[in-house]
Amino acid sequence: xxxxxxxxxxxxxxxxxxxxxxxxxxxxxxxxxxxxxxxxxxxxxxxxxxxxxxxxxxxxxxxxxxxxxxxxxxxxxxxxxxxxxxxxxxxxxxxxxxxxxxxxxxxxxxxxxxxxxxxxxxxxxxxxxxxxxxxxxxxxxxxxxxxxxxxxxxxxxxxxxxxxxxxxxxxxxxxxxxxxxxxxxxxxxxxxxxxxxxxxxxxxxxxxxxxxxxxxxxxxxxxxxxxxxxxxxxxxxxxxxxxxxxxxxxxxxxxxxxxxxxxxxxxxxxxxxxxxxxxxxxxxxxxxxxxxxxxxxxxxxxxxxxxxxxxxxxxxxxxxxxxxxxxxxxxxxxxxxxxxxxxxxxxxxxx
Ligand code: MRU
Numbered sequence: 001x002x003x004x005x006x007x008x009x010x011x012x013x014x015x016x017x018x019x020x021x022x023x024x025x026x027x028x029x030x031x032x033x034x035x036x037x038x039x040x041x042x043x044x045x046x047x048x049x050x051x052x053x054x055x056x057x058x059x060x061x062x063x064x065x066x067x068x069x070x071x072x073x074x075x076x077x078x079x080x081x082x083x084x085x086x087x088x089x090x091x092x093x094x095x096x097x098x099x100x101x102x103x104x105x106x107x108x109x110x111x112x113x114x115x116x117x118x119x120x121x122x123x124x125x126x127x128x129x130x131x132x133x134x135x136x137x138x139x140x141x142x143x144x145x146x147x148x149x150x151x152x153x154x155x156x157x158x159x160x161x162x163x164x165x166x167x168x169x170x171x172x173x174x175x176x177x178x179x180x181x182x183x184x185x186x187x188x189x190x191x192x193x194x195x196x197x198x199x200x201x202x203x204x205x206x207x208x209x210x211x212x213x214x215x216x217x218x219x220x221x222x223x224x225x226x227x228x229x230x231x232x233x234x235x236x237x238x239x240x241x242x243x244x245x246x247x248x249x250x251x252x253x254x255x256x257x258x259x260x261x262x263x264x265x266x267x268x269x270x271x272x273x274x275x276x277x278x279x280x281x282x283x284x285x286x287x288x289x290x291x292x293x294x295x296x297x298x299x300x301x302x303x304x305x306x307x308x309x310x311x312x313x314x315x316x317x318x319x320x321x322x323x324x325x326x327x328x329x330x331x332x333x334x335x336x337x338x339x340x341x342x343x344x345x346x347x348x349x350x351x
Contacts, residue, residue, distance in 0.1 A: 005209060006170030008047055008056050010130060015059045017046050020166060024208035035064030035083045042090040042097070048201070049167020050242045050278055051136050051174070054096030057087045058129035061104040065125045071118050080108050080125075092290040093251055093319045094242040095280040100132055136169030139275040139333035140177045147238065147273050147331040148181025151189055155182070155235040158192045158225060161253035162205035163240025163273065174240040174273040176209060178331060183215060190216040192234060196253060197222055198298040198316065222255050229266040237263045241274040248324030248341025249286025254317050260326040269328040276332050279345055286321035294318050 009016040014033040021044070022028050030046060032038050038060030041047055047056045064083035068076050084101045091097060107128040111121055151157065157179055161167075164176035172180055182189045191210055196202035203219055210217040220228060228234055237259055243251045250256070250272050263270040283289055296314040300307060308314065330337040330344075334351050337344035 004171070005165035005212065007052055007166050008059065008133075008169070010059055010062070010126070010133070015041075015056065015063055017041050017056070018166070019046050020048060020205060021045055023166075023204050032063070034067065035060045035086065038063060039086050039090050042087070045199070049162060049164075050094035050096040050240070051140075051168035051275060052166070053091060053094050054100035054277060055129075055133045055136055055169045057097050058100040058104050058132040060087050061101065062125040062129040066122045068118070068122070073112055073116070073118055073121065076118050076121060077108065077112060080105060091292055093292045094278075095283070096242075096275075096277045099277045103132060104128060133169045136275065136277070137171050139277075140165075140168050140172035140174060142333040143174055143273050143275065143331050144172045144177035144181030144184065146181075146333075146335055147178030147271065148183075148185045148187070150269075150271060150329070150331070150336065151178065151182040151187060151236060153187045154189075155187070156190045156192060156233055158194070158228065158234045158237045158259065159206060160194045160202065160222075160237075160239050160256050160259050161196045162201040162209065164206060164209040166205050166209055167240060173209075174275070175238040176206070178238045178271065178273050179210075179215060180213065183213075190218070192218050192220055192225075192228055194222045194225055194255065194259070195219060196255060199318075200302075201253065222258075225259055226262050229262055229268060234263075234266075234268055236269050236271060238271045238273055241272050241278050242319055243283065243289050244272070244274060244279045244330065244345070245283045245285050245289060246279075246281045246342060246345065247285050248327055248330060248337075248339065248345060249289070250322045250324070250327055250330075251286060251289045251291070251319050252322065254320050257320040257322045257326075260322040264326050270322075270326055271329050271331060272322075272327055273331040276334065276348060279332070279349075281346065281349065286323065289319075289321060291320070292318040
Protein backbone atom coordinates (compact mmCIF):
# COMPACT_ATOMS: atom_id res chain seq x y z
CA UNK A 1 0.00 0.00 0.00
CA UNK A 2 0.98 3.59 -0.63
CA UNK A 3 -0.03 5.10 2.75
CA UNK A 4 1.46 8.50 2.09
CA UNK A 5 -1.48 10.78 1.37
CA UNK A 6 -1.19 13.66 3.84
CA UNK A 7 -3.48 16.52 2.73
CA UNK A 8 -2.22 19.26 5.07
CA UNK A 9 1.30 19.97 6.32
CA UNK A 10 3.20 22.55 8.34
CA UNK A 11 6.21 24.22 6.73
CA UNK A 12 8.42 27.22 7.43
CA UNK A 13 6.76 28.99 4.47
CA UNK A 14 3.21 28.44 5.76
CA UNK A 15 0.52 25.77 5.82
CA UNK A 16 0.65 23.49 2.78
CA UNK A 17 -2.66 22.15 1.49
CA UNK A 18 -3.34 19.74 -1.34
CA UNK A 19 -6.08 21.52 -3.32
CA UNK A 20 -8.86 18.91 -3.16
CA UNK A 21 -11.09 21.02 -5.41
CA UNK A 22 -8.88 20.05 -8.35
CA UNK A 23 -8.63 16.30 -7.72
CA UNK A 24 -8.57 13.87 -9.44
CA UNK A 25 -7.37 15.65 -12.58
CA UNK A 26 -4.74 17.91 -11.01
CA UNK A 27 -2.49 17.50 -7.95
CA UNK A 28 -1.62 21.00 -6.85
CA UNK A 29 -0.31 22.18 -3.47
CA UNK A 30 -1.11 25.63 -2.11
CA UNK A 31 1.08 27.49 0.41
CA UNK A 32 -1.16 29.43 2.80
CA UNK A 33 0.70 32.24 4.50
CA UNK A 34 -1.95 33.75 6.79
CA UNK A 35 -4.70 32.46 9.10
CA UNK A 36 -7.22 34.15 6.81
CA UNK A 37 -5.91 32.01 3.92
CA UNK A 38 -6.37 28.90 6.09
CA UNK A 39 -9.93 29.97 7.02
CA UNK A 40 -10.70 30.52 3.32
CA UNK A 41 -9.13 27.13 2.50
CA UNK A 42 -11.52 25.43 4.93
CA UNK A 43 -14.58 27.42 3.80
CA UNK A 44 -13.86 26.91 0.09
CA UNK A 45 -13.14 23.16 0.50
CA UNK A 46 -9.46 23.24 -0.47
CA UNK A 47 -9.34 20.96 2.56
CA UNK A 48 -12.42 19.08 3.76
CA UNK A 49 -13.38 16.15 5.96
CA UNK A 50 -13.85 16.58 9.70
CA UNK A 51 -10.43 15.57 11.11
CA UNK A 52 -8.57 17.37 8.28
CA UNK A 53 -10.51 20.54 9.04
CA UNK A 54 -9.54 20.24 12.73
CA UNK A 55 -5.83 19.79 11.94
CA UNK A 56 -5.96 22.73 9.50
CA UNK A 57 -7.60 25.01 12.07
CA UNK A 58 -4.89 24.14 14.62
CA UNK A 59 -2.20 25.06 12.08
CA UNK A 60 -4.16 28.23 11.25
CA UNK A 61 -3.98 29.38 14.87
CA UNK A 62 -0.26 28.55 15.06
CA UNK A 63 0.34 30.46 11.82
CA UNK A 64 -1.66 33.51 12.96
CA UNK A 65 0.00 33.61 16.37
CA UNK A 66 3.43 33.41 14.77
CA UNK A 67 2.85 36.48 12.64
CA UNK A 68 1.83 38.51 15.73
CA UNK A 69 4.14 41.51 16.17
CA UNK A 70 4.71 42.55 19.79
CA UNK A 71 5.85 41.32 23.17
CA UNK A 72 2.70 41.64 25.27
CA UNK A 73 1.17 38.26 26.18
CA UNK A 74 -2.32 39.72 26.78
CA UNK A 75 -2.33 41.21 23.28
CA UNK A 76 -1.31 37.85 21.82
CA UNK A 77 -4.10 36.22 23.81
CA UNK A 78 -6.62 38.63 22.27
CA UNK A 79 -5.23 37.82 18.81
CA UNK A 80 -5.47 34.05 19.38
CA UNK A 81 -9.11 34.44 20.53
CA UNK A 82 -9.88 36.48 17.42
CA UNK A 83 -8.19 33.98 15.06
CA UNK A 84 -10.14 31.18 16.75
CA UNK A 85 -13.42 33.05 16.05
CA UNK A 86 -12.50 33.57 12.38
CA UNK A 87 -11.70 29.87 11.93
CA UNK A 88 -14.80 28.76 13.86
CA UNK A 89 -17.03 30.70 11.44
CA UNK A 90 -15.94 28.65 8.41
CA UNK A 91 -18.07 25.47 8.59
CA UNK A 92 -20.66 24.56 11.26
CA UNK A 93 -21.14 20.78 11.31
CA UNK A 94 -17.76 19.08 11.80
CA UNK A 95 -17.09 19.31 15.53
CA UNK A 96 -13.38 18.56 15.06
CA UNK A 97 -13.01 22.20 13.99
CA UNK A 98 -14.25 23.52 17.35
CA UNK A 99 -12.45 20.75 19.25
CA UNK A 100 -9.09 21.73 17.72
CA UNK A 101 -9.64 25.47 18.26
CA UNK A 102 -10.58 24.85 21.91
CA UNK A 103 -7.52 22.65 22.41
CA UNK A 104 -5.19 25.31 20.98
CA UNK A 105 -6.76 27.99 23.19
CA UNK A 106 -6.50 25.73 26.25
CA UNK A 107 -2.80 25.16 25.51
CA UNK A 108 -2.30 28.91 25.28
CA UNK A 109 -4.05 29.51 28.62
CA UNK A 110 -2.10 26.74 30.32
CA UNK A 111 1.27 28.03 29.10
CA UNK A 112 0.35 31.66 29.78
CA UNK A 113 -0.37 30.50 33.33
CA UNK A 114 3.17 29.09 33.40
CA UNK A 115 4.50 32.59 32.73
CA UNK A 116 5.66 31.98 29.14
CA UNK A 117 6.86 34.83 26.92
CA UNK A 118 5.34 35.69 23.53
CA UNK A 119 8.11 33.90 21.61
CA UNK A 120 7.79 30.81 23.81
CA UNK A 121 4.01 30.79 23.34
CA UNK A 122 4.40 31.03 19.57
CA UNK A 123 6.71 28.00 19.52
CA UNK A 124 4.42 26.04 21.86
CA UNK A 125 1.39 26.67 19.63
CA UNK A 126 3.26 25.25 16.62
CA UNK A 127 4.22 22.25 18.74
CA UNK A 128 0.60 21.75 19.86
CA UNK A 129 -0.75 21.92 16.30
CA UNK A 130 1.83 19.33 15.21
CA UNK A 131 0.83 17.15 18.18
CA UNK A 132 -2.86 17.37 17.15
CA UNK A 133 -1.81 16.27 13.66
CA UNK A 134 0.37 13.37 14.86
CA UNK A 135 -2.31 12.18 17.29
CA UNK A 136 -4.91 12.27 14.53
CA UNK A 137 -2.78 10.00 12.33
CA UNK A 138 -2.21 7.65 15.26
CA UNK A 139 -5.98 7.56 15.96
CA UNK A 140 -6.66 6.60 12.35
CA UNK A 141 -4.05 3.82 12.62
CA UNK A 142 -5.86 2.37 15.63
CA UNK A 143 -9.29 2.78 13.97
CA UNK A 144 -7.86 0.88 10.99
CA UNK A 145 -6.70 -1.93 13.25
CA UNK A 146 -9.95 -2.25 15.26
CA UNK A 147 -12.18 -1.73 12.24
CA UNK A 148 -10.21 -4.05 9.98
CA UNK A 149 -11.01 -6.89 12.38
CA UNK A 150 -14.75 -6.42 11.73
CA UNK A 151 -14.38 -7.18 8.03
CA UNK A 152 -14.05 -10.65 6.52
CA UNK A 153 -11.81 -11.87 3.74
CA UNK A 154 -13.44 -11.16 0.33
CA UNK A 155 -15.96 -8.65 1.72
CA UNK A 156 -17.14 -5.80 -0.47
CA UNK A 157 -17.67 -2.61 1.51
CA UNK A 158 -19.91 0.24 0.41
CA UNK A 159 -18.82 3.72 1.49
CA UNK A 160 -20.27 7.20 1.06
CA UNK A 161 -18.42 10.48 0.57
CA UNK A 162 -14.67 10.51 1.24
CA UNK A 163 -13.63 9.51 4.74
CA UNK A 164 -10.10 8.66 3.71
CA UNK A 165 -6.60 9.97 4.24
CA UNK A 166 -7.69 13.09 2.35
CA UNK A 167 -10.37 13.81 4.95
CA UNK A 168 -8.05 13.41 7.95
CA UNK A 169 -4.52 14.22 9.07
CA UNK A 170 -3.56 11.62 6.50
CA UNK A 171 -2.12 8.14 5.95
CA UNK A 172 -5.09 5.89 6.89
CA UNK A 173 -8.41 7.76 7.02
CA UNK A 174 -11.44 6.72 9.06
CA UNK A 175 -13.83 4.68 6.87
CA UNK A 176 -11.09 4.04 4.32
CA UNK A 177 -8.80 3.38 7.28
CA UNK A 178 -11.00 0.41 8.22
CA UNK A 179 -10.63 -0.89 4.67
CA UNK A 180 -6.85 -0.28 4.69
CA UNK A 181 -6.69 -1.99 8.10
CA UNK A 182 -8.39 -5.11 6.72
CA UNK A 183 -6.05 -5.13 3.71
CA UNK A 184 -3.11 -4.72 6.09
CA UNK A 185 -4.39 -7.78 7.97
CA UNK A 186 -4.11 -9.78 4.75
CA UNK A 187 -7.79 -9.71 3.74
CA UNK A 188 -8.98 -9.17 0.18
CA UNK A 189 -11.48 -6.35 0.38
CA UNK A 190 -13.17 -4.48 -2.45
CA UNK A 191 -15.03 -1.19 -2.24
CA UNK A 192 -18.16 0.24 -3.82
CA UNK A 193 -17.99 4.04 -3.65
CA UNK A 194 -21.12 6.19 -3.92
CA UNK A 195 -20.36 9.19 -6.13
CA UNK A 196 -21.90 11.45 -3.41
CA UNK A 197 -23.88 14.19 -5.09
CA UNK A 198 -23.69 17.10 -5.22
CA UNK A 199 -20.01 17.69 -4.43
CA UNK A 200 -18.90 14.28 -5.71
CA UNK A 201 -16.35 13.47 -3.02
CA UNK A 202 -16.89 9.75 -3.74
CA UNK A 203 -16.21 10.02 -7.46
CA UNK A 204 -13.45 12.60 -7.28
CA UNK A 205 -11.66 11.67 -4.06
CA UNK A 206 -12.52 8.16 -2.79
CA UNK A 207 -12.05 6.50 -6.18
CA UNK A 208 -8.76 8.40 -6.67
CA UNK A 209 -7.49 7.61 -3.17
CA UNK A 210 -8.23 3.88 -3.31
CA UNK A 211 -6.72 3.60 -6.78
CA UNK A 212 -3.49 5.08 -5.38
CA UNK A 213 -3.39 2.07 -3.03
CA UNK A 214 -4.47 -0.50 -5.62
CA UNK A 215 -7.57 -1.34 -3.56
CA UNK A 216 -10.30 -2.47 -5.99
CA UNK A 217 -13.02 0.18 -6.18
CA UNK A 218 -16.21 0.37 -8.22
CA UNK A 219 -17.88 3.74 -8.54
CA UNK A 220 -21.69 3.93 -8.56
CA UNK A 221 -24.17 6.78 -8.58
CA UNK A 222 -25.91 7.32 -5.25
CA UNK A 223 -29.21 5.92 -6.51
CA UNK A 224 -27.58 2.53 -7.31
CA UNK A 225 -26.79 1.63 -3.69
CA UNK A 226 -30.17 -0.07 -3.03
CA UNK A 227 -29.77 -2.16 -6.14
CA UNK A 228 -26.24 -3.39 -5.31
CA UNK A 229 -27.35 -4.27 -1.78
CA UNK A 230 -30.38 -6.19 -3.06
CA UNK A 231 -28.08 -8.05 -5.47
CA UNK A 232 -26.00 -9.26 -2.47
CA UNK A 233 -22.90 -7.37 -3.60
CA UNK A 234 -22.37 -5.54 -0.26
CA UNK A 235 -21.28 -7.25 3.00
CA UNK A 236 -20.73 -4.09 5.09
CA UNK A 237 -21.21 -0.34 4.94
CA UNK A 238 -18.48 1.82 6.51
CA UNK A 239 -18.74 5.62 6.66
CA UNK A 240 -17.03 8.43 8.55
CA UNK A 241 -18.70 11.19 10.53
CA UNK A 242 -18.58 14.94 11.04
CA UNK A 243 -20.16 14.85 14.48
CA UNK A 244 -21.47 12.05 16.68
CA UNK A 245 -23.93 13.08 19.41
CA UNK A 246 -23.71 11.65 22.94
CA UNK A 247 -26.53 9.18 22.14
CA UNK A 248 -24.75 7.83 19.05
CA UNK A 249 -26.72 9.73 16.39
CA UNK A 250 -24.31 10.30 13.49
CA UNK A 251 -24.05 13.39 11.29
CA UNK A 252 -22.30 12.63 8.02
CA UNK A 253 -22.39 13.62 4.35
CA UNK A 254 -25.86 14.07 2.87
CA UNK A 255 -27.17 10.70 1.71
CA UNK A 256 -25.64 8.69 4.56
CA UNK A 257 -29.05 8.32 6.25
CA UNK A 258 -30.52 6.83 3.06
CA UNK A 259 -27.66 4.31 2.90
CA UNK A 260 -28.18 3.36 6.57
CA UNK A 261 -31.90 2.72 6.02
CA UNK A 262 -31.08 0.55 3.00
CA UNK A 263 -28.43 -1.36 4.95
CA UNK A 264 -30.98 -2.13 7.70
CA UNK A 265 -33.51 -3.31 5.10
CA UNK A 266 -30.94 -5.73 3.68
CA UNK A 267 -29.45 -6.92 7.00
CA UNK A 268 -26.05 -5.39 6.21
CA UNK A 269 -23.94 -4.05 9.13
CA UNK A 270 -23.59 -0.25 9.10
CA UNK A 271 -20.33 0.86 10.74
CA UNK A 272 -19.21 4.40 11.54
CA UNK A 273 -15.48 5.08 11.91
CA UNK A 274 -14.36 8.29 13.63
CA UNK A 275 -11.84 9.51 16.19
CA UNK A 276 -13.10 10.65 19.60
CA UNK A 277 -12.45 14.25 18.45
CA UNK A 278 -15.59 13.74 16.32
CA UNK A 279 -17.69 12.62 19.31
CA UNK A 280 -19.43 15.57 20.94
CA UNK A 281 -20.72 14.62 24.38
CA UNK A 282 -22.06 18.17 24.74
CA UNK A 283 -24.52 17.53 21.92
CA UNK A 284 -27.24 15.30 23.35
CA UNK A 285 -28.86 14.03 20.14
CA UNK A 286 -28.61 14.42 16.39
CA UNK A 287 -31.42 17.00 16.46
CA UNK A 288 -28.99 19.40 18.14
CA UNK A 289 -26.32 19.13 15.39
CA UNK A 290 -26.18 22.19 13.11
CA UNK A 291 -26.51 21.13 9.47
CA UNK A 292 -24.56 23.20 6.95
CA UNK A 293 -26.47 24.46 3.91
CA UNK A 294 -24.21 25.29 0.97
CA UNK A 295 -24.41 27.29 -2.24
CA UNK A 296 -27.25 25.96 -4.42
CA UNK A 297 -24.93 26.21 -7.42
CA UNK A 298 -23.40 22.90 -6.26
CA UNK A 299 -26.78 21.32 -7.10
CA UNK A 300 -27.74 23.30 -10.18
CA UNK A 301 -24.35 23.05 -11.89
CA UNK A 302 -21.46 20.64 -12.37
CA UNK A 303 -18.47 22.94 -12.77
CA UNK A 304 -19.75 25.40 -15.40
CA UNK A 305 -22.42 23.17 -16.86
CA UNK A 306 -25.94 24.19 -15.89
CA UNK A 307 -28.26 21.26 -15.06
CA UNK A 308 -31.34 22.96 -13.64
CA UNK A 309 -33.60 25.74 -14.90
CA UNK A 310 -32.70 29.32 -14.02
CA UNK A 311 -34.49 30.45 -10.86
CA UNK A 312 -35.28 26.85 -9.75
CA UNK A 313 -35.96 26.57 -6.02
CA UNK A 314 -33.21 24.34 -4.62
CA UNK A 315 -32.10 22.96 -1.24
CA UNK A 316 -28.46 22.02 -0.62
CA UNK A 317 -28.08 20.35 2.76
CA UNK A 318 -24.46 19.22 3.14
CA UNK A 319 -25.10 16.66 5.91
CA UNK A 320 -27.80 14.47 7.41
CA UNK A 321 -28.21 12.59 10.67
CA UNK A 322 -28.43 8.81 10.93
CA UNK A 323 -30.32 7.79 14.10
CA UNK A 324 -28.35 5.54 16.45
CA UNK A 325 -30.69 2.55 16.01
CA UNK A 326 -29.40 2.16 12.45
CA UNK A 327 -25.75 2.11 13.56
CA UNK A 328 -24.28 -1.37 14.15
CA UNK A 329 -21.10 -0.04 15.81
CA UNK A 330 -18.92 3.06 16.12
CA UNK A 331 -15.20 2.42 15.70
CA UNK A 332 -12.85 4.87 17.43
CA UNK A 333 -9.19 4.79 18.45
CA UNK A 334 -10.35 3.28 21.76
CA UNK A 335 -12.12 0.31 20.20
CA UNK A 336 -15.58 -0.69 19.00
CA UNK A 337 -18.55 0.97 20.72
CA UNK A 338 -22.00 -0.61 20.50
CA UNK A 339 -25.47 0.38 21.71
CA UNK A 340 -26.42 1.84 24.11
CA UNK A 341 -24.01 4.51 22.86
CA UNK A 342 -24.84 6.93 25.64
CA UNK A 343 -22.86 4.54 27.87
CA UNK A 344 -20.31 3.02 25.49
CA UNK A 345 -19.12 6.37 24.06
CA UNK A 346 -18.77 7.91 27.53
CA UNK A 347 -16.75 4.88 28.62
CA UNK A 348 -14.34 5.38 25.71
CA UNK A 349 -13.55 8.90 26.93
CA UNK A 350 -12.84 7.52 30.39
CA UNK A 351 -10.65 4.65 29.10
O1 MRU B 1 -18.29 18.34 3.16
P1 MRU B 1 -17.11 17.46 3.49
O2 MRU B 1 -16.43 16.91 2.28
O3 MRU B 1 -16.16 18.14 4.45
O4 MRU B 1 -17.77 16.25 4.24
C1 MRU B 1 -16.95 15.21 4.70
C2 MRU B 1 -17.71 14.07 5.22
O5 MRU B 1 -18.93 14.11 5.37
C3 MRU B 1 -16.92 12.89 5.63
O6 MRU B 1 -17.63 11.72 5.39
C4 MRU B 1 -16.66 13.04 7.14
O7 MRU B 1 -16.01 14.26 7.41
C5 MRU B 1 -15.84 12.00 7.68
S1 MRU B 1 -14.19 12.34 7.30
C6 MRU B 1 -13.11 11.31 7.99
